[in-house]
Every structure is written in structure tokens, then in C-alpha cells.
Amino acid sequence: MRTLLLFFAxxxxxxxxxxxxxxxQRLKLTDGQLFIPAGYKPAADGIELVLHLHGGTAAxxxxxxxxxxxxxxxxxxxxxxxxxxxRFQSPxxxxxxxxxxxxxxxxxxVSSDPKIRRVIVSSFSAGFGGVRxxxxxxxxxxxxxxxxxxxxxxxxxxxxxxxxxxDPKLMEGFVKxxxxxxxxxKWLVVSHxxxxxxxxASTAETADFLISALGGTREPASDPWAADGLKMKSRFRKGQxxxxxxxxxxxxxxxxxxxxxxxxxxxxxx
Numbered sequence: 321m322r323t324l325l326l327f328f329a330x331x332x333x334x335x336x337x338x339x340x341x342x343x344x345q346r347l348k349l350t351d352g353q354l355f356i357p358a359g360y361k362p363a364a365d366g367i368e369l370v371l372h373l374h375g376g377t378a379a380x381x382x383x384x385x386x387x388x389x390x391x392x393x394x395x396x397x398x399x400x401x402x403x404x405x406x407r408f409q410s411p412x413x414x415x416x417x418x419x420x421x422x423x424x425x426x427x428x429x430v431s432s433d434p435k436i437r438r439v440i441v442s443s444f445s446a447g448f449g450g451v452r453x454x455x456x457x458x459x460x461x462x463x464x465x466x467x468x469x470x471x472x473x474x475x476x477x478x479x480x481x482x483x484x485x486x487d488p489k490l491m492e493g494f495v496k497x498x499x500x501x502x503x504x505x506k507w508l509v510v511s512h513x514x515x516x517x518x519x520x521a522s523t524a525e526t527a528d529f530l531i532s533a534l535g536g537t538r539e540p541a542s543d544p545w546a547a548d549g550l551k552m553k554s555r556f557r558k559g560q561x562x563x564x565x566x567x568x569x570x571x572x573x574x575x576x577x578x579x580x581x582x583x584x585x586x587x588x589x590x
Contacts, residue, residue, distance in 0.1 A: 498533060514569040
């Protein structure tokens with residue numbers, strides 16, 4: 321697994337967030353920061369909360385741009401995928417984020433009795449390490465209503481790395497999510513570019529693994545994509561499981577998936 325962590329020196333440009341954060345309230349949590357967009361009012365049936373791993377201001381901007389009526393907790397930890405895996409290895413972390421978010425929403429008079437009706441977990445790049453850990457815990461898995469993985473599912477290989485066989489053990493939680501999404505029980509939205517890291521499975525390869533697990537095949541797609549700079553090449557859709565493949569095999573192509581997160585968030589409930 322050592323090589324699986326090396327690539328994540330690349331997305332250090334996550335720190336280079338756009339200069340102008342969206343207006344709203346920012347409240348420190350034990351594990352991240354809660355952002356309440358300006359003018360946010362919870363729906364009558366409760367609050368939609370997005371938990372985003374790896375990326376701060378850009379994820380806040382994406383939430384606002386998506387038009388979703390939600391709040392977002394951003395967890396941005398310096399380091400590689402292992403730091404997210406370590407943070408979310410205990411199910412207490414996820415539970416603490418929800419509990420502290422509700423307490424802050426009450427404290428800020430957003431709601432007198434905050435109820436989180438829906439949880440969307442999104443991830444960019446190295447954040448997948450935390451998502452993988454969350455999916456291992458049955459209670460956490462059940463509480464997550466939707467996953468949005470923006471160029472963010474990597475895995476090691478099994479056997480001879482030259483054969484490029486994705487390790488199925490590392491994909492178990494994502495395969496379960498894909499099956500539940502295909503059946504309409506959850507949402508799973510996956511994007512990837514063509515960047516190929518050395519020695520372990522790329523986001524394109526893990527996407528192919530998920531599609532194959534469902535017995536599906538991609539279809540070519542050249543539809544105009546809403547997010548700036550992303551050029552769609554292929555897609556797969558089954559129920560509420562969506563995979564979108566985009567051109568580009570360089571670092572900037574990878575970064576576009578963080579800044580295009582808003583377009584992926586818009587797909588939920590479309």
C-alpha cells in the first residue's frame with residue numbers, strides 16, 4: 321500500500337483555493353468546518369448536510385453553485401489518503417460531525433430543533449481514504465444517502481501489478497454502494513479523468529471495476545458538460561449509479577474535478 325499513497329503529493333494544489341469564499345457563516349468543529357451559506361433556511365422536513373473530504377473553499381463554492389439547499393462540513397487534512405483513513409477509522413468521527421453540526425445549527429438559530437434528514441458524502445482525490453473507512457461501518461453506511469466521488473476512488477492491485485487487477489477487498493464498500501444506487505436505494509455519482517498513477521489503480525480503472533461488478537458497459541458520450549474545462553468522453557448510468565469519464569491525464573485535469581464538484585452535486589435527484 322506504500323505506493324498507493326505516493327500520488328497524493330500531486331493534489332497539494334488543493335490549498336490554492338480561489339480567493340473569494342462564498343458569503344455565509346463558518347463554524348469550527350472538532351474534525352472540520354461547518355459552512356452555512358448566506359440566506360440558508362432548512363426545509364420543513366429537515367436539513368441536508370454535505371460532508372466533503374479534501375478541499376475547503378472550493379467545496380463551499382460548489383455547494384452554493386449547485387443550488388442545493390444544504391449546509392456543508394469540509395474536512396481538509398494536510399497529508400495523503402492515510403490521514404483521512406486514520407481520521408475516519410473510528411465510526412465516532414462521523415457521528416461526532418453530525419452531532420456537532422446539529423449543535424452549531426441550533427446555537428446559530430438556524431433551527432430550534434435541527435434534524436438532519438439527508439447526508440451526502442463527497443470526496444476529492446485523497447479524501448477517498450476516509451470514505452472507504454466510513455463505508456465499513458454498517459451504521460455509518462446506512463446513514464449516508466448519497467456519495468459523490470470527484471476523481472477520488474483509488475485502489476491497489478492484487479498479484480502481478482503488470483496485470484493491473486484492482487484489489488476487490490479495497491472496493492467492497494464502493495461496490496455495495498453501486499449496487500444500492502443501481503437499485504434506487506442510494507445515490508452514487510463517480511467522475512474520473514485519465515491520469516494514470518504508477519503502481520496502483522487509477523480512478524478510471526476503479527470506475528471500470530464498479531461498472532463491471534454491475535455487469536454494465538460504458539457508452540461513448542460527448543455531451544456538453546456544465547463544469548468549466550471538463551470534456552466528457554464516456555458515461556454509465558444504472559438507476560441512481562452514475563459514472564462519468566472525462567478527458568485529461570495531467571494534474572490540472574485532476575483538479576478540475578474539485579472545482580466541478582458542483583455539477584456532480586446537481587445530478588442528485590435530477
